[in-house]
Amino acid sequence: MLVKLIEMIEKNAETMAGELKSRLQTDPATPSLQTLDDRVLYEDIFEVYSRLGYWLLKDAEKGEVPVHYSAIGAQRFREGFPLHQVVHALVATKRHIWDTILEKGIMRTAKELDSAVDFITYLNRFFDMAIYYTTLGYYRALNLKSAS
Amino acid sequence: MLSKKIIQLIEANALQLSNEIQQRLLIHPSTTSYRDIDEKTLHDWIYDVCSRFSYWLNEDRARGEVEQHYRNLGKERFKKDFELPQVISALYLTKRRLWEFMAASRQADSALNLNQIVEASFLLVRFFDHAVLHVTEGYEEMLQIEHGYEASLSKPEQLAQALEAKRQREELVYEEPKLPTLCFTKGMIRLG
Structure with a gap:
């Protein structure tokens, strides 16, 4: 059932990435994201949704998650994005997954709800680490720049 | 609740x-x-x-x-x-x-x-x-x-510049392709 929830997001990745891209581009809380090329913003979101199982089932504290998200944090610093808007975008990426699951109404039986509790654990563990390492990458790049 | x-x-x-x-x-x-x-x-x-x-x-x-x-x-x-x-x-x-x-x-x-x-x-x-x-x-x-x-993207003027740069990039991508002009001369088709 956990796999079913993950697969449902992966199958809807294209539509979901399009929806979130449009939302972020018009959200007054994230004006800087409007400067990203449509394709770049779409692909950044699509990368998470289309391979959600890959990201969620990894050990988020080791390996690729720290490396990938620290690099994104440093890159967003160089590009001049305010950190809180980057964090806002990651939170919105997570929230859209949860909203989609609620919308599809696939949490009715005890078995489905039990899997949802596992899903919440994996989803939050991944996004907490993604936000933490993005912040770390951004913060380190900021310090390096001030020192130079 | x-x-x-x-x-x-x-x-x-x-x-x-x-x-x-x-x-x-x-x-x-x-x-x-x-x-x-x-x-x-x-x-x-x-x-x-x-x-x-x-x-x-x-x-x-x-x-x-x-x-x-x-x-x-x-x-x-x-x-x-x-x-x-x-x-x-x-x-x-x-x-x-x-x-x-x-x-x-x-x-x-x-x-x-x-x-x-x-x-x-x-x-x-x-x-x-x-x-x-x-x-x-x-x-x-x-x-x-x-x-x-x-x-930099917190500053209104730099944000406006970045948005303008994006608009220009998009214009380049979506520019209509220029088709050759067709000229008719005594039953022949010549590309202008």
Whole structure:
């Protein structure tokens, strides 16, 4: 059932990435994201949704998650994005997954709800680490720049 | 509200949970700065979240008081030389322990109990999302005040320039292809 929830997001990745891209581009809380090329913003979101199982089932504290998200944090610093808007975008990426699951109404039986509790654990563990390492990458790049 | 029972359970166990979270913050490698805080102050801060959990999870507070409280926390941590990732990690370690506690109360065959946990998780996640976001805003505000650092895309004129540059890039991509002109000369087709 956990796999079913993950697969449902992966199958809807294209539509979901399009929806979130449009939302972020018009959200007054994230004006800087409007400067990203449509394709770049779409692909950044699509990368998470289309391979959600890959990201969620990894050990988020080791390996690729720290490396990938620290690099994104440093890159967003160089590009001049305010950190809180980057964090806002990651939170919105997570929230859209949860909203989609609620919308599809696939949490009715005890078995489905039990899997949802596992899903919440994996989803939050991944996004907490993604936000933490993005912040770390951004913060380190900021310090390096001030020192130079 | 379904989640009320779970939230009350956290409040009833606030002291034990606060002690456990405090220990985690003191030994975790991503929150080393918290070892310099007076133990009572640290404990009181965590206890305030756990013992008044329903107060903090209230939706209206999520917009007003939570924003102000965590913005101020971000500013305060900056003044005390904490690194922002450490402050965020402390919030996530707190959230994780609270979620473990909620999830541990699950009865796999009870839809009502599981619904309570899922609903409580939504409130927990929303609260910590707001907390992390506003701590970051407060910290960035201090970076600007104390170090004059402001992300370039925060400045209206640079944001406008970046938007204009994007518009120009898009114009290049979407430019209509120029087709050759057709000229008719005595029954022949010549490309102009």
